Amino acid sequence: MNDMRGASAPSFTPDVIYCPPPDLGLDLVFLDEAMLVLNKPAGLLSVPGRGEGREDCMISRAARRYDDAMIVHRLDMATSGMLVLARGQAMQRALSMLFQDRHVSKRYVALVHGLLACDEGEVGLPLITDWPNRPMQMVCHERGKPSLTRYRVLSRDAALNQTRVELEPVTGRSHQLRVHMLALGHPIVGDPLYGDQVVQAAWPRLMLHASRLTLPHPVSRAEQVFESAAPF
Template sequence: MTQMNLLHIDDDIIIINKQSGLLSVPGRYIKDSAVSRLAERYGDILVIHRLDQDTSGILVFARNKAALTGVQQQFEKQTTRKVYEAVVLGRVKGNMGCINMPIIVDWPNRPLQMISHTDGRYALTRWNKMAEEDGNTRIELHPKTGRSHQLRLHMQQIGHPIVGDTLYAGAGAELEPRLKLHARELDFRHPVSGELFEIVCQPDF
């Protein structure tokens, strides 16, 4: 489908590869979104999870309430497996690491999030270095939790914001064509059949 690569569809779920720049759901001022485009073609679409507008990659929607509940519970119980791929600024030291920093919304500066060790919600990200590229680093990100802007904020906090991140990377980020963050892999069980889905969708950067 136009600008949304359809990865899987059946009577219960739809899986797409969302492009960077497309909202997952309609916003206050922008109505065009992944869910609205799908609804035009397939009828009622129920939102299971979301990706930031600037993040590309695997996104799953439900086509009925039973499927919605079945997949949402897997996200809530953290039984899904999620892998993101990103390019971050600078050369990251070491080959792997773990970032455990609680996150809360930065109310005066919404939609920005911030770290708060007193009021923030638990947020954990593990990372593995893949390669160094032109002075930057390509990494895999394994979020244990799914807080808003978690990966973007966590990488900024360790001094390596994601390339093209206009919210957290500072000066020059807007010169990049896109945020280099992609939801590459997602494992979960089909809400009706129980079949294990191991979806892989490689980034285009």
């Protein structure tokens, strides 16, 4: 198999102990009878995980207050930012179709190691699950699924040797943003799975935040734009 993991990718999957952040209430961005948009904190699963002790998650917390809340899409546990939840099965179907048909535009803000040379660009490397090291993903030109990420530099910090970037996942593969930035030689700061593990362990979290969502309302079809500032 012709694959490219990146020179600094680990050859094993680190043990991840689930310690969800304390429940301080829902951080609501938007609410109506069709859907709600929440800010998910870093370290919290979107849906219940496998195994004992992984029941606490964003959908379970939301459902305690809104009993018709249903999951539509997910964010990685380590990623913070906006998550759309449907209210009831009909809205779940409608919103799921919007995501499936790519009528939803998503933007993320990330800090990456190193100074990106280009102000903007694209990464179009195909991705596949790295089965011996699940849940990690890797680039595979033979069997990987087509994947495309656009990036735009927001600022560069020469002193810290970091770049703040806006990332647009045109496709929605698992860990897409994380693996594509690693493949560029600029892993996302604080990533517990990708990049030099000694360097990454010095950071309290993955510096990746879902900062902007644009989608048609599932009932009115009016364009909705939601924004959330990155907490880093």
